[in-house]
Amino acid sequence: MTKADLINAMAEKSGTSKAASKRFLDAFTDTVTEALSTGDKVTLVGFGTFSITERKARVGRNPQTGAEIQIAGGKAPKFKAGKALKDGIA
Numbered sequence: 001m002t003k004a005d006l007i008n009a010m011a012e013k014s015g016t017s018k019a020a021s022k023r024f025l026d027a028f029t030d031t032v033t034e035a036l037s038t039g040d041k042v043t044l045v046g047f048g049t050f051s052i053t054e055r056k057a058r059v060g061r062n063p064q065t066g067a068e069i070q071i072a073g074g075k076a077p078k079f080k081a082g083k084a085l086k087d088g089i090a
Helices: 003-014 018-037 083-089
Strands: 042-044 048-055 058-061 068-071 074-081
Touching (some): 003 018, 018 042
């Protein structure tokens, strides 16, 4: 499902316009991004939890030359599905 498909489905289910659904989706993604960038978790009970995970620096290997390279650590977004979501797709 693409973002456009999601907007169309949201508009149909909520009885709002596609423009309003796009604004709602954009507001949701912006809010989640802002919360995660400040280190907060976003929990939607039954749906899931968005959080940030720390990745450690590690040594990797260039597949063409076999030379070792340093891969920097960093932060990555993480999503853990909630029980209702898991049960809904089973």
